Amino acid sequence: MIERITLKMQAYNYLKKQIIEGKLKADEIYTEQGFAEMLNISRTPVREAVLQLAHEDFVTIKPNKGFMLRDYSAKDIDEYIQVRTAIEGFCGMYAADTSGSQKWRDLVQTLETYLEQEKDIIERGGTSQEFMKKDFDFHLAIVSYSNNSQMLNIFNDMRNRIDCIGVKTFSIGGTITNAYKEHIKIVKAIKNGNRADTYDALEAHLDKYREVLDKI
Amino acid sequence: MFVKSTFKEQAYEYLLNLIVNNQLDISQVYSERYFAEKMGISRTPVREAMLQLQREGYIQIQSNKGIKVKEISENEVHQILQMRIAIEGFCALYAAENNETEKGIVLCRKVTDLLNIEKSLLDKESIQEEFIKNDLEFHMALIEFSGNDIMKESIVNLRNQISRIGLQSFYKKDRMAQTHKEHMKIASAVKCGNAKEAYLSIKEHLTSCEEILKTQKN
Numbered sequence: 001m002i003e004r005i006t007l008k009m010q011a012y013n014y015l016k017k018q019i020i021e022g023k024l025k026a027d028e029i030y031t032e033q034g035f036a037e038m039l040n041i042s043r044t045p046v047r048e049a050v051l052q053l054a055h056e057d058f059v060t061i062k063p064n065k066g067f068m069l070r071d072y073s074a075k076d077i078d079e080y081i082q083v084r085t086a087i088e089g090f091c092g093m094y095a096a097d098t099s100g101s102q103k104w105r106d107l108v109q110t111l112e113t114y115l116e117q118e119k120d121i122i123e124r125g126g127t128s129q130e131f132m133k134k135d136f137d138f139h140l141a142i143v144s145y146s147n148n149s150q151m152l153n154i155f156n157d158m159r160n161r162i163d164c165i166g167v168k169t170f171s172i173g174g175t176i177t178n179a180y181k182e183h184i185k186i187v188k189a190i191k192n193g194n195r196a197d198t199y200d201a202l203e204a205h206l207d208k209y210r211e212v213l214d215k216i
Numbered sequence: 217m218f219v220k221s222t223f224k225e226q227a228y229e230y231l232l233n234l235i236v237n238n239q240l241d242i243s244q245v246y247s248e249r250y251f252a253e254k255m256g257i258s259r260t261p262v263r264e265a266m267l268q269l270q271r272e273g274y275i276q277i278q279s280n281k282g283i284k285v286k287e288i289s290e291n292e293v294h295q296i297l298q299m300r301i302a303i304e305g306f307c308a309l310y311a312a313e314n315n316e317t318e319k320g321i322v323l324c325r326k327v328t329d330l331l332n333i334e335k336s337l338l339d340k341e342s343i344q345e346e347f348i349k350n351d352l353e354f355h356m357a358l359i360e361f362s363g364n365d366i367m368k369e370s371i372v373n374l375r376n377q378i379s380r381i382g383l384q385s386f387y388k389k390d391r392m393a394q395t396h397k398e399h400m401k402i403a404s405a406v407k408c409g410n411a412k413e414a415y416l417s418i419k420e421h422l423t424s425c426e427e428i429l430k431t432q433k434n
Contacts, residue, residue, distance in 0.1 A: 082362065082364050090301060090302035150295050150296070196412055
């Protein structure tokens with residue numbers, strides 16, 4: 001039993017990674033048997049992994065055929081961005097509200113370090129992938145401020161989904177610089193302990209994803 | 217039209233009901249077979265229902281033995297309420313910002329009606345169930361306005377988790393009157409289109425709920 005659960009988790013982690021990294025094709029029907037053979041395990045743990053991924057809305061099951069990558073609609077993207085706005089807005093405001101505390105000082109220092117690193121990437125013409133990594137770190141730092149594991153899980157989930165829509169958000173020209181400027185605004189608001197400005201800055205920043213995603 | 221739900225869905229509803237109504241013993245391990253026999257269905261749909269309940273945070277599956285209901289710690293209560301503030305705060309803010317749209321006007325009317333019902337309930341006796349229903353409708357009205365299904369599902373789960381702690385303290389007369397006041401503040405902010413105030417009054421309401429839950433646990 002224990003071994004089977006581990007095999008299921010192995011299959012799950014493998015499939016999820018493939019999905020998030022954009023390695024599965026949108027129009028193709030995949031079979032449990034195919035992955036079972038590839039991973040050298042039986043079909044049962046693969047089926048359970050696929051069921052979990054279907055429940056989590058990463059894939060859709062085609063009865064008697066297999067499964068496919070889930071089709072994301074504009075509404076889905078809207079929802080993911082709203083959820084991020086809700087969570088990051090909350091955490092950002094929480095940070096602003098606790099201005100003056102040691103924890104707040106640490107966050108501001110961390111965020112300012114990330115800003116410097118982002119500036120460096122822009123100035124030396126670094127890749128959008130590099131910037132995306134820093135962007136992730138930046139947002140993760142804000143969400144982590146709440147110490148709320150549920151929020152962290154959902155943040156990661158939403159981020160994965162936006163990533164696996166194959167969004168190379170920052171490969172559209174000029175967007176990295178805009179994102180950087182928006183990050184500056186967010187940090188400034190948190191530094192000033194201004195909750196309203198923090199929320200507005202985060203909301204405006206995340207809203208930009210929608211614009212960019214629309215273009216794809 | 218009758219919708220035939222699958223065995224897994226039936227098992228899920230059945231188990232969820234037991235959990236939310238605290239009819240399962242926290243210290244006991246329950247097997248798949250136990251529920252399968254009780255329900256007169258096979259173990260497979262029971263197992264799938266259990267997997268979903270584990271993902272949603274209600275239970276822990278212990279390999280080879282069965283399931284155990286998860287206890288909710290004080291820290292988890294805090295985290296749940298924070299999540300609700302984040303989501304419901306967003307929804308109230310969004311509703312306030314859209315208060316003058318066609319949908320917004322409908323929402324404001326609905327919210328007013330619900331609060332009038334709530335007020336009338338305060339003067340009656342033995343109205344706990346109705347009060348709970350009305351409270352749920354009030355909160356869900358604001359959430360559904362956003363049209364965000366992820367948020368809706370999330371809140372339903374979070375509310376279920378909270379109700380396991382027991383909601384007795386919420387249905388004392390003076391607490392119900394206080395709840396009504398807090399709801400009125402939220403509604404007022406939404407109706408006036410005051411987004412920031414809408415968010416803050418949600419926060420205020422849920423923070424005061426957390427205080428009640430803390431005293432209840434002890």
